Amino acid sequence: MSDHVSTGCDPLDELLGGGLERGAVTQVYGPPAAGKTNLALSAALDVAAGGDAALYIDTEGLSPDRMEQIARGRAGPNQTVDDLAGRLIVSEVFDYDEQTEAVQDTAEFAAEIELVVLDSATGFYRLRRDDDDGGETLRDVARQITHLLSLARKHDLAVLFTNQVFTDPDSDRSTALGGHTLNHWSGAILRLDRFRGGNRRATLEKHRAKPAGDTVQFSITDDGLVGDDGQQPPRRD
Numbered sequence: 001m002s003d004h005v006s007t008g009c010d011p012l013d014e015l016l017g018g019g020l021e022r023g024a025v026t027q028v029y030g031p032p033a034a035g036k037t038n039l040a041l042s043a044a045l046d047v048a049a050g051g052d053a054a055l056y057i058d059t060e061g062l063s064p065d066r067m068e069q070i071a072r073g074r075a076g077p078n079q080t081v082d083d084l085a086g087r088l089i090v091s092e093v094f095d096y097d098e099q100t101e102a103v104q105d106t107a108e109f110a111a112e113i114e115l116v117v118l119d120s121a122t123g124f125y126r127l128r129r130d131d132d133d134g135g136e137t138l139r140d141v142a143r144q145i146t147h148l149l150s151l152a153r154k155h156d157l158a159v160l161f162t163n164q165v166f167t168d169p170d171s172d173r174s175t176a177l178g179g180h181t182l183n184h185w186s187g188a189i190l191r192l193d194r195f196r197g198g199n200r201r202a203t204l205e206k207h208r209a210k211p212a213g214d215t216v217q218f219s220i221t222d223d224g225l226v227g228d229d230g231q232q233p234p235r236r237d
């Protein structure tokens with residue numbers, strides 16, 4: 001078994017030293033429409049195309065149409081979209097308490113899945129942090145991430161969580177919500193940015209085995225994510 005779970009996009013896998021590392025948590029953050037959900041879906045459906053299962057905790061309202069499009073892009077010639085969708089356990093959550101519960105319940109599936117996606121870890125935190133100044137809720141999100149990390153270690157899973165940005169008034173730069181607390185538990189951190197014309201850039205900000213700062217360019221297409229050389233990711237047999 002590979003040490004990594006593919007993102008479904010070769011250049012992103014290379015940037016990450018092979019993909020999403022098993023036994024660790026990968027954080028993908030960036031501004032709205034940067035491509036975080038597309039990347040998460042691409043990885044989950046790639047797992048499904050490989051014949052394995054993935055758990056997808058969705059706090060944002062996944063588009064079934066988009067899921068179907070990417071599944072079509074990942075499916076091999078002998079696979080249907082339904083084959084892939086059938087290996088995706090989607091847990092839809094509608095508020096913060098449901099998110100907490102869904103993360104807790106991941107333990108029930110851990111033995112039968114290869115990847116857990118939490119998209120997004122901080123959408124509801126963002127709504128709550130004005131009420132409690134972020135303190136308690138942030139500690140709670142961190143507990144969710146450490147719970148997923150312990151499952152990742154125990155069951156050799158990959159975990160991907162997405163995270164949003166806020167603009168730091170001191171530096172005027174957008175940074176990841178949750179700061180050091182969430183970054184500490186992330187074995188790898190990937191920042192996504194979107195540019196005019198739809199081009200996107202992924203920047204490796206933290207990695208166990210690679211220097212930070214490397215980047216790749218990619219685009220979002222009907223099939224999912226493609227590197228800027230325009231090559232489609234290889235389909236499964």
Ligand SMILES: Nc1ncnc2c1ncn2[C@@H]1O[C@H](COP(=O)(O)OP(=O)(O)OP(=O)(O)O)[C@@H](O)[C@H]1O
Binds near residue numbers: 031222
């Ligand atoms: N079929 C497609 N072809 C090209 N681009 C697409 C396609 N489908 C979606 N997109 C692009 O993906 C963007 C949405 O990306 P995604 O949902 O992954 O962003 P995100 O980073 O998760 O954003 P948010 O933080 O708002 O959830 C759209 O704005 C659009 O630009």
